[in-house]
Amino acid sequence: RAACGAGCNSVTIAPRRRQKRLPPEGRHTMINAAITGWGKCMPPAVLSNADLSTFLDTDDEWIVSRTGMRERRVSHVPAIEMATVAAARALACAGLDAADLDLIVYGSCSNDEQVPNSASGVQVRLGARHAAAMDVNTACTSFLYGLSSAAAMIKSGAVRNAVVIGVELISPYMDWDNRGVAVLFGDGCAAVVLQASDEPIGLLGEKLGCYADARQTLRVRGMGCTYANRGLTLGDTQWDFDGQEIFKRAVHGMGEAAAEVMRKCGVAPEDIDLVVPHQANLRIIESVVKRAGLPMNKVMLTVQRYGNMSAATVPVALVEALEEGRVAPGALLLMPAFGAGLTLCAHLLRWGDRVTPLGTTDIDLPPCTKSALELVQDIRAIKAGAAQRSGGALMAPKLAETLGTLAAVSHA
Numbered sequence: 001r002a003a004c005g006a007g008c009n010s011v012t013i014a015p016r017r018r019q020k021r022l023p024p025e026g027r028h029t030m031i032n033a034a035i036t037g038w039g040k041c042m043p044p045a046v047l048s049n050a051d052l053s054t055f056l057d058t059d060d061e062w063i064v065s066r067t068g069m070r071e072r073r074v075s076h077v078p079a080i081e082m083a084t085v086a087a088a089r090a091l092a093c094a095g096l097d098a099a100d101l102d103l104i105v106y107g108s109c110s111n112d113e114q115v116p117n118s119a120s121g122v123q124v125r126l127g128a129r130h131a132a133a134m135d136v137n138t139a140c141t142s143f144l145y146g147l148s149s150a151a152a153m154i155k156s157g158a159v160r161n162a163v164v165i166g167v168e169l170i171s172p173y174m175d176w177d178n179r180g181v182a183v184l185f186g187d188g189c190a191a192v193v194l195q196a197s198d199e200p201i202g203l204l205g206e207k208l209g210c211y212a213d214a215r216q217t218l219r220v221r222g223m224g225c226t227y228a229n230r231g232l233t234l235g236d237t238q239w240d241f242d243g244q245e246i247f248k249r250a251v252h253g254m255g256e257a258a259a260e261v262m263r264k265c266g267v268a269p270e271d272i273d274l275v276v277p278h279q280a281n282l283r284i285i286e287s288v289v290k291r292a293g294l295p296m297n298k299v300m301l302t303v304q305r306y307g308n309m310s311a312a313t314v315p316v317a318l319v320e321a322l323e324e325g326r327v328a329p330g331a332l333l334l335m336p337a338f339g340a341g342l343t344l345c346a347h348l349l350r351w352g353d354r355v356t357p358l359g360t361t362d363i364d365l366p367p368c369t370k371s372a373l374e375l376v377q378d379i380r381a382i383k384a385g386a387a388q389r390s391g392g393a394l395m396a397p398k399l400a401e402t403l404g405t406l407a408a409v410s411h412a
């Protein structure tokens, strides 16, 4: 007899009969979730360190020595456009029709809109009319949390064909006049197709976690309902960013997660063929890889060309590793990541036999008519208005007292 809440009649549940039937042919086989397609969409406009030093008190020497970054991309299109191109390329690579997709997972913390969700925007553009569509936001780890979600649904039998996207459009809400953050981030996107497989390949295991006690170290003020209808303009943004604390937590979190997933899966460091890590800082990657007992020549690096693209970082690095022939058939991949929240994870993946695309598509972004620096100057001009509207109020020390809900959030 199960008790319900007030006003609800209790119901008698018959004891479950023991299942006597044998599972249908093949059902006893473990279903795995394998990556069968991959594609990226990088916006063409390149913002160099020299470009940044035209309006910021910074220089190439500081940025390269402290972060490893030399350039990053700035998008001229909404994130959903990048996501659609990357997903279409991944589908062509897998030889899969969009109509055969059961699920679209959109991993990002920079959604074009809050409502409706972004995955639905990709669904309609792809013509993936049978696909469920969901967004995952765990900041920089969103792609990998999305991969876990899709793989779990495949393993449960709920879906068979999924596309998982990691996309980020950070440039519109960046604090371009704050050198502590402006030099670190870039826009970009990549996607993978995940399919049910009977082979012992695909996602072998993962460690997911979160250092929520330090969640205040990375916050973008001005995005979200906390700021709605309080005299602040929603979308006027300011960043809280405690770089040194995030750095320490990232080294610890990615290192611990990598060790834990290897332990769980019975894998030794020497079994790993390639590390495809989140790329927030070259020094973080070097520390994590050293802690994991792996050499740097087993690491796929993109940080110098793209900076930190948050959720897009790991999938773009994975796609480029495949394009450069660094993923051999049957390779074992380790993918540790870290982001706002502070979320952390590490995934182990066994690659299948195929490391080349089955097909291609000519889908592309519309041409970009401006330089990256011009795009950034446009955003700075818009943000200058934002600073007048909400900037002072957003960063005021008394803000927490003024805004009840924000007070709770700020000190959580």
Ligand code: UT7
Binding pocket: 057, 058, 059, 062, 063, 066, 067, 140, 179, 180, 183, 242, 243, 244, 246, 247, 250, 280, 281, 284, 308, 310, 338, 339, 340
């Ligand atoms: O994906 C999300 C996760 N994000 C991260 O993991 C980022 C983690 N943090 C970091 O990568 C590093 O902490 C940063 C790259 C953000 C900063 O590097 P740092 O070695 O921790 O530098 P710092 O913050 O200790 O600053 C050292 C100096 C300061 O000057 P003073 O006070 O020593 O005179 C800064 O004002 O460097 C100055 N500085 C800069 N100088 C030139 C900070 N940013 C810049 C800049 N250009 N862009």
